[in-house]
Amino acid sequence: MFDDFLFRALIAGIGIALVTGPLGCFVVWRRLSFFGDTLAHSALLGVLLSVAFDLNISLTIFTVSSLIALLLLRLQKTTNLPSDALLGLLSHSSLAVGLVILGFLSFIRFDIMGVLFGDILSVNVNDLLAIWIGGAIILLVLWFIWKPLFASTVNYELAEAEGMNPERVNAIFTILLAALIAISIKMVGLLLITGMLIIPTTMARNLSNNPKQMVILSIIGGLLSVFIGLYTSFEINTSSGPTIVVVALILFILSLIGIKKRNYG
Amino acid sequence: MTNNPNVLVKISNAGIHKNGKWLVKDVNLEIHRGKIVTIIGPNGSGKSTTAKIVLGLHKKIEGNVQTFTKKISYVPQKVSIDWTLPIRVLDFMVLTEDLEPQEINDALNLTGVDHLISRNLRDLSGGEFQRVLLARAIAKKPELLVLDEPVQGVDFAGEVALYGLIKKISETLNCGILLISHDLHVVMSATDYVVCLNGHVCCSGTPVDVARDKHYKELFGEKSSQLLSIYEHDHDHVHTADGDIVKENV
Numbered sequence: 374m375f376d377d378f379l380f381r382a383l384i385a386g387i388g389i390a391l392v393t394g395p396l397g398c399f400v401v402w403r404r405l406s407f408f409g410d411t412l413a414h415s416a417l418l419g420v421l422l423s424v425a426f427d428l429n430i431s432l433t434i435f436t437v438s439s440l441i442a443l444l445l446l447r448l449q450k451t452t453n454l455p456s457d458a459l460l461g462l463l464s465h466s467s468l469a470v471g472l473v474i475l476g477f478l479s480f481i482r483f484d485i486m487g488v489l490f491g492d493i494l495s496v497n498v499n500d501l502l503a504i505w506i507g508g509a510i511i512l513l514v515l516w517f518i519w520k521p522l523f524a525s526t527v528n529y530e531l532a533e534a535e536g537m538n539p540e541r542v543n544a545i546f547t548i549l550l551a552a553l554i555a556i557s558i559k560m561v562g563l564l565l566i567t568g569m570l571i572i573p574t575t576m577a578r579n580l581s582n583n584p585k586q587m588v589i590l591s592i593i594g595g596l597l598s599v600f601i602g603l604y605t606s607f608e609i610n611t612s613s614g615p616t617i618v619v620v621a622l623i624l625f626i627l628s629l630i631g632i633k634k635r636n637y638g
Numbered sequence: 639m640t641n642n643p644n645v646l647v648k649i650s651n652a653g654i655h656k657n658g659k660w661l662v663k664d665v666n667l668e669i670h671r672g673k674i675v676t677i678i679g680p681n682g683s684g685k686s687t688t689a690k691i692v693l694g695l696h697k698k699i700e701g702n703v704q705t706f707t708k709k710i711s712y713v714p715q716k717v718s719i720d721w722t723l724p725i726r727v728l729d730f731m732v733l734t735e736d737l738e739p740q741e742i743n744d745a746l747n748l749t750g751v752d753h754l755i756s757r758n759l760r761d762l763s764g765g766e767f768q769r770v771l772l773a774r775a776i777a778k779k780p781e782l783l784v785l786d787e788p789v790q791g792v793d794f795a796g797e798v799a800l801y802g803l804i805k806k807i808s809e810t811l812n813c814g815i816l817l818i819s820h821d822l823h824v825v826m827s828a829t830d831y832v833v834c835l836n837g838h839v840c841c842s843g844t845p846v847d848v849a850r851d852k853h854y855k856e857l858f859g860e861k862s863s864q865l866l867s868i869y870e871h872d873h874d875h876v877h878t879a880d881g882d883i884v885k886e887n888v
Contacts, residue, residue, distance in 0.1 A: 402723045524733045527717070527725065534693040534712035534784065535734040575722075582758065583726050 381501060382493040382560075382603055382613065388504040389557045389569065390595030392511050395588045396553055397574035397595075399546060402526050407457060408445075408547075409567040411464035412554050415441040416563045418471035419555070420488050425478055431503050431555045438551035441467055446544060491562030491614035493603070500559055507556040511549050518542045523584065562614045572621035573598060579628040594624050644670045645706060646782045646814040652691050652701035662687045663838045665701075667831075669782065669814040674805065676817045676825055679835035680857065685818045686715055688835065689786050692816055707782050711775035715786040715818075717767075719759045727755050727762075727770050735778045745777030746770070748803060750796075764791030772800065776807055783807070784816045801828040822858060 400409055419434035441463055448459050475483070487495070515522075524532035525539030532539050554566055561569050573594030574587070581587040602617030646669045653663035662684030669675050669692070677685045690696050691703060693712055719725060731742045746752040749769040754762060762770065772788050785804065789797045805828040808815045819825040826832065826845040833842040834854050841851040848854050 402720060404720070404722075520734070527719070527723070527730070527733060528714060530690070530693075530695050531712050531714055531717070532734060533695055534690075534714075535710055536708055537734065578722055578724065581724050583724055583729050587724055 378494050378496070379603065379607060381496050381498070383599070384501055385493065385496045385504050385560050386599035386603060386617065387596060388501070388508045389553075389560060390573075390599050391592060392508045392553055393557070393569045394573065394577075394592030394595050395512065395515055396550060397570040397591055398577070398584070398588050399522065399526065400550070400570050401574045401578065405550075406567060406571050407460050407464075408442075409550065409554075409570050411445070411460045411467075412438045412442060412551055413558075413563040413566050414464045414471075415467040416554050416558050417488060418467045418474070420558070421471050421474045421478065421483075424481060424483060425474065430559070431507070434558055435552055435555035437467075438554050439548050442547040442551050443544065446547065487562070488558065489562050489564050490612060491558070491560050491565060493560050493613040496560055504556045504560070507552060511552050514545065514549060518545055522546055560614070561617070565614050565618050568618040568621065569595065569598075572618065572625055576621070576625040576628040579625075594621065597624060642670075644672075646671060647692050647703070647705050647707075647816075649691060649703045650701055652688075652699055652703055654687060654691070654696055654699055660837065662691075662835070663700075665691070665833075665835070665839055667833055667839075667842070669816055671781070671814050672808055672812045673830040674808050674815045674817055674828060675831045675833065676819055676829040677833045677835055678819060678822055678825070679840075680820075683836045685835055686786055688833075689784050689816060689818055693784055705782075709779070709781040711778055711780035711783050713771045713775045713783075713785045713788050715790075717771060721760065725759050727751070727757055727759060730759055730770065731755075731774050731777055733774065737777055741777055745773040748776065748807075749773040749800070765793060765796060768792055769796075769800070772803075776811070779811055780813055781811075782814050782816070786818045787820070788817070789819075797824060801825060804828060 400406060415438050416434045419437035420430060422428065422437065423430040423433035445459055445463055448454070448463075449456060452459070454462075475485070484492070486492075521532060521537040521539065522542045522545075524535075524537055525542060529539050553570075554563070557566055557569070574591040576594045577587045577590035581590050598617050598621040602620040603613055605611070605620065606613040606616035648668045650666050652665045654661040655663075665684075665688055667675060667688075677688055679685050687696070691699055692705075693710065694703065694705060727746070728742065731737060731745070742755070743752055746755060749772050751766055751769045751773060754766060754770065759767065759770070768789060768791055772785070775783055775785070788804070789800050792800060801824055804815060804817065807813065817825065817829070826849070829845050831842070832845050832848040834840045834848055834851070834857065836857055840853040840857060841848055843851070
């Protein structure tokens with residue numbers, strides 16, 4: 374069964390949707406959408422380094438993205454620049470450094486479109502293992518830090534005053550995001566991974582009344598996007614990553630109908 | 639080190655020096671079990687900063703802070719809930735500690751908002767929200783309770799009732815309370831010790847001592863110290879700084 378590329382793509386997509394749901398909620402709650410982009414851009418640098426030095430691609434992306442994320446946390450503490458300026462700085466410089474390195478690698482045949490938009494059809498059994506094992510670890514860690522992470526999302530100082538360690542859970546959460554990007558870049562691509570994080574989650578927000586409900590609905594939204602998106606891309610022969618995101622967008626638009634019944638206050 | 643087992647927090651000569659100026663300086667205070675310490679002072683006098691020093695939220699401080707408890711509850715001056723985060727009163731009550739449904743209900747009942755338990759935090763009025771904040775803080779039965787302007791937005795009758803409740807909490811839970819307020823006259827009747835702050839400690843002592851202090855009068859004007867007569871017996875004289883008795887109409 375694992376020989377069928379469509380089946381592999383589906384298994385990979387389900388694995389990713391299970392992780393982007395809960396992580397995406399925190400990304401939206403903490404207003405980190407742009408941060409997701411920064412990590413994704415830095416992933417290009419990771420991809421190129423792994424090609425240049427023949428390293429494991431997921432591990433290299435994970436390392437580079439984590440380093441960029443921790444660098445950001447460090448810069449936020451030591452400079453007075455606002456976060457969005459720092460994010461722009463890291464995002465575009467890592468992108469630029471990546472592209473410059475790409476120039477040196479002209480002798481290697483390199484599928485940049487695959488990195489930008491994902492190539493789900495090339496997902497192999499090893500990628501599936503990376504997604505499911507990596508994803509399980511991410512969810513497990515998130516489960517353990519859920520309470521302090523949620524408390525510090527609601528109010529940082531309250532959480533810290535009452536004995537939690539918001540700084541540490543923030544750093545852990547950031548690394549979880551880097552890990553998600555590392556396992557999902559091949560499938561969704563670095564330009565669209567933030568879309569997978571944000572769009573099903575915003576759809577879920579429109580329909581939910583409490584945090585747990587929002588997490589569950591955003592997982593469901595992600596899964597639906599994967600199912601419908603993959604099927605559609607196969608039927609009408611479009612690239613699968615963007616099709617999945619377009620389906621998520623359509624679900625979001627449908628959820629706006631639901632929101633009209635609720636109090637948009 | 640202090641040997642008194644009733645001391646929960648002791649800060650000595652504490653202050654914060656930031657960007658070339660002191661936010662607050664030379665603060666000395668102790669919080670004891672079952673006692674209420676109130677910090678009053680004008681805007682920007684360092685009240686919230688002092689609370690944060692007590693809570694250990696500031697890392698680079700001058701002076702010395704010793705905390706002898708880990709069971710702390712905090713009601714910050716401002717909690718804003720982002721629209722992207724759907725959260726009910728029920729979810730908020732267990733934010734930092736898991737509680738039994740009974741404990742949640744009891745606490746909400748005490749602050750008079752048990753009927754709001756499944757409402758969304760964003761749908762509450764300012765006064766209702768403050769009551770929920772206070773309920774959350776007391777539900778986990780802390781040893782130290784830090785309240786930064788806990789009754790803002792609450793109507794006057796509710797305000798008096800909530801200060802009464804805070805007084806009752808300090809007795810029933812035997813917890814130390816640090817209360818920050820600028821509602822001078824109402825808060826004073828529920829206080830054991832007052833610290834009057836204006837960048838540094840202007841004066842401190844029992845509510846009566848502080849109200850009689852000339853620094854306090856300079857800071858808040860003669861009127862506010864007369865407001866004390868609401869609960870205090872009549873005086874026909876005051877003491878000057880050097881102890882002379884001066885006749886005065888109260």
